[in-house]
Each structure stands twice: as structure tokens, then as C-alpha cells.
Amino acid sequence: MAKAAILETPGQGLVIGDVEMGEPLAHEVLIDTKACGLCHSDLHFIDGAYPHAVPCIPGHEAAGVVRAVGSEVKTVKPGDHVVTCLSAFCGQCEFCVTGRMALCLGAGTRRAKGDAPRITRADASGGVEPVSQMLNLSALSEQMLIHENACVAIDKDMPLDRAAVIGCAVTTGAGTIFNACKVTPGETVLVVGCGGVGLATINAARIAGAGKVIAADPIPEKRELAKVLGATDTVDALAEDAVAQIHALSGGGVHWGIEAVGRQASADLAVASLRRGGTAVILGMMPLDCKVGLGAMDLLGGKKLMGAIMGMNHFPVDLPRLVDFYMRGLLDLDTIIAERISLDQVNEGFDRMREGSHARSVVVFD
Template structure:
């Protein structure tokens, strides 16, 4: 099969012929239909987050099950599935307490002595990328790294659910539990931020403020449900938000991954408000908060994939799309083929577009 291989950080991906192993116990072979090009991929490609190489990046995908290994309980060939990169074991403390996105049990990985899931035609093993390696025509994953969905769902839109949407929407529905009439600010109107904005609208938030320096993204945010769109680079932006919301927002969502935007989340909260940090703040960077402000009852929390309960939440999000409530169509900036992956990564670096979606069929 064809796959986009990263041989070294800060170098272009190469389209290579890659061999995929047969499904082992509890593994599923998926023919990839579509995969989103996510900023998280760019962090690894550009070396901000280290990762073993060579590897096949990509982690926001949907496809059709081709074959299953032994002991697979809930999937069968022909199922349409969405993948997610935090494969969960279902038995550890995190899983049984309803936090499968935090599972790191090694039982979902192939044993060290087993042959690799992917390797180059030369025989060189490819390091697994976030349990998925989705920039490829096929994915071989643990059964708990994907969930079956309705076949009515378009797979190019379904792919977005695998990272951007479950992260942004989960921050609203799971981490914040926004109630009707409450106020929400979202910093960053990329795929994750737009998903949070749309989810806040679905949840009935009274005020939804989108903060992004790019005018085109602010316009998209208004289409997705924001009531206000603000340029965060203007002077005294925190005071502007506090004035608009009569004391600050109930919930602030950070979807950029920078210390300054995480600190801005804290600044624009009202007393007792909650800030949720979704962005990938690079190693070596730190967030600084004034000590006395903790006396205001504010809270700050991190989140991975919006604390999503994958088998429950993802089919529900699919239904929200099919019912016309969840807007995924606006998020797709372009549809491309695998050989155009490096151009899509360059577009991400420019920071002006939302999502490029690679289609394989």
C-alpha cells in the first residue's frame, strides 16, 4: 500500500510503498477512506514533539473494516468506523472510572517480539504513530482504537470526529458541561476551536466568544455559532471580554497550545469560572498564573480528546451531524489526495485555513 512516511523531523514526508501485517488478536485492518491533516501531526513533523522515526503520521481518520483478527468482539468486515489515537484497554483504573482517553495500558500495543504492524518494502520497521499511522491506504489498529458508526455518515466528514471534533466538542459537553445561558470563550478558531464553538451553540450557551487573529477564521467562527468574534492581538483584549460578559466568561477553552493563550484563558474567566487547556504546549514551556487570583475560585484543567467516552460519544456526535445540528461541512477547507500531503502541511504552517482532508476513495 501507499503511505506518507516521515524519515526525519523537519523534512518533507515521502510517499512510499509500505507493507502491512495481518491482523493479530484484537486487531482490525481498516481501508482508509479519509484522514484530516491536523496541527497535532505538524507538531511531530516539525519536531516540536519528538517521535521515533521512520513513521507514518496521521491520526484523524475514518474507513471501512477489511478484516479482523481473533478475539475481536464488536467489529466485523464492512463496518464503517472512526479511529481515535488513545486506544483504551477497558480494564484499567482510567477506563473503569469513565476516562478512557487517559488509558496508557500497554496491552493495546503489539508485543515487542511480534512483527511490526507496518514496515517499508526494504524490511525496515515503521514506528507506530499514535496507535494509528493514518496517512496510509490501510490502518492496522487495536479494536479499541476505533468505533463503528452509521453507514449513512459521509466518511470524509466522519474523519474529523476522530480528533478535532471530539476534542473541541468534548471540552464543552464533558469537561465544562456547559448549561443553557452560560458564557463561553474559545481561543483559537482552528478545527478544535470551531468544534468547541459549534458544541457551545448546541449546548445553548448564551454568549460564545471566538478569539482568533485571522479574520477569515473569525468569520468561520460566526458561521459556526459564535455570537462575538474578537481579534486577541488588540490591546486590552481581556478587559474587552470581561466588559462584554459582565465580569468574565463561565468557561474559557484554549485551542492553540501556547502559554500566552492559556494565561489569557485564566484572565478572562469570571469568579468561579473554569479554563480548559486543549492545545499542545511544547516541552520546556510553562504557564504562569498570579497566585492571588486563585482566591477567586477559578479553576484550570487540562484535557485530552475532550475526555471523550469513545463508544458512547462518537455515535452520538454522528447522529448530531445527521440531524443537522453539528456542522462539519464548514470545517473542510479542501479535499486532496495523499501525494499532496506536504502542501497541506505547508497550509497548516501558514495558519490561515481550517482542515485539509485526504481522500483515498
């Protein structure tokens, strides 16, 4: 039996309740969750902006310790410290074999119809009902039961509360810089939105040797955090002359305009801030009716637009490297984490996220 934060009705917050994890099948791993970061992507489902079957357990940015493994698991063993990633990959599809694992739809990594569900709970009549697994993980729970291709072992000296945020925010932000953009030292990077993903993107841009890293956010406190993480310049994203300021700072526009919050206005700012030949990269989960585009003159100027889901990560390789970056003092995860809370405080944590005043909240399990 495990305690979990359960979404029963979108728009009404999470309910703390007991759930039961099944026995691991051949390629599954049972993990004792030690920490889970709260991500804005969870909020889209919790508030009902994105649909999902309920009841379900959100949470997809986590670290823990392996308790048990299925008979065919080769990548981790009981006692290993692991970081989980929602990019569960099959290893066999076109996307996987061409090195684009983040685009894999995860065929075969979820239980088939007719199999017992991974997660269940008691229903009102005294029976048992299935609990849907969100984004392959459902990490706001004392335990996770996942496919082995959704986790990777890490150095046991790595603090697990900091390791957790690597699972989404840092994988997305750093992956965008290192994998999707392949930023060349000296190039100029704009990051619009200084939440967890944006701050991680800024940090990675500094590591990659970007010439200028411009952070745009309407909240002064977040702009100050961006400076700590490596921003060379900051701009109020809501200023009437924000685009002009960015063009002035970058000498005519940025090479990379990275949207890291999931809003139409921030995507438009990323596009408007590009130099000739520059690329806008959309990371945030935007409202489903949003559209981002390039005008005729943008296209004539060689500008480009792309998405980079989860930073186009190769997480079995990327995550241990990011852990090493932290251990060597290159990656600043301590600044990204604003607070550590208990599972019982999860709704308050999401309320603070809605206010938009600080970076990452991390649920820490005993």
C-alpha cells in the same frame, strides 16, 4: 501493499512510499482508509517539536471501511464503516474503570516486544524494516492496522470525509464542552484559537446552549468562520485590549476559557479572561517548555485550571452520537473542512496549516 506518507527526518516533510501491513492479531482490525484530516498535533512531530521514533507514519483523524478482523474482535466486522480514535483504551486500568478512558495509557493495545511489527517497509539493502505507528493509528496511509479499541462502527449513511474530522478535532472540541466542562445552558464560553478544534468547540458550545460564545483569533477569516459555527461575538486575540473586550462582552469574565491552539499567549488569554470561579481549559499541544498558571488573586477568586486531553472523550459512545448530531443537522462539519486533497498533496496541506489561514484539510483516498 499500501501507499503512505512517511516521516523519515523531522523538519524535512513527509515522503510518499509503500508500506506493508501485517495480518491482524486476535484483537486487531485492518481498515481501508477513506479519509484523514490533517491535525496540528501531527505537525508538532513532523517539525520535530515533539520527539517520535522514525520512520513513522503520522495521521490520527480518520475514517474508513473494515477489511479484516482478528479472531477475538467483537466490536466491528468486515464491511463496517468506522471512525478511528487515538485514545486506544485497555478497558481494565483505573482510568478506564472510573470512566476516564482518555487518560488510559493503552496497555495491551499495542503489539508486545518480540511480536512482528504492525507496519513494515523495504529498506535500502533489500531487507525489511519496521515503521513506527504514531498515536496508535498512523492514518496517513491507504490502510491502518489497529487495536479494536481504537475504532468504532458508525452509520453507513455518514459521509466518510466528514466522519474523519470527528476522530480528533470534533471529539476534542465537543468532548471538552460535553464531557470535561459539562457546560450548563446560559454559561459563557471563550474559545481561543479557531482552527479545527476551536471551531468544533464553538459548534458544541452552541449545541449545549451556552449564553455567549466568544471566539478569539488574530485572523479575520477564522473569526468569520467562528460566527458560522455559532460564535455570538469575536475578538482579535492579538488586540492590546482583548482581555478588556472579553470581560465587557461577558459581564465580568467567562465561565469557561478554552485554549484550542497550543500557544503560551493563547493560554494566558484564556486564564486572564475568567470571571470569579471560572475555569481555564487547555486543549492545545503546547511547546514542552511552556507553563500555564494561576496567580494568588486568581486562586482567592476560586478560578481553576485544567487540561482535557482529547476532550476527555468516551469515544465508543461519543462518536456515534456526534455522527447522529451531524445527520440531524446540529453539528456543522462542512464548514470545518476547508479543502479535500490527495495523499500526494499532504505536504502542501501542512504548509497551509503553518500559514494558519484556514480550517481543516482532509486527505481523501480513492
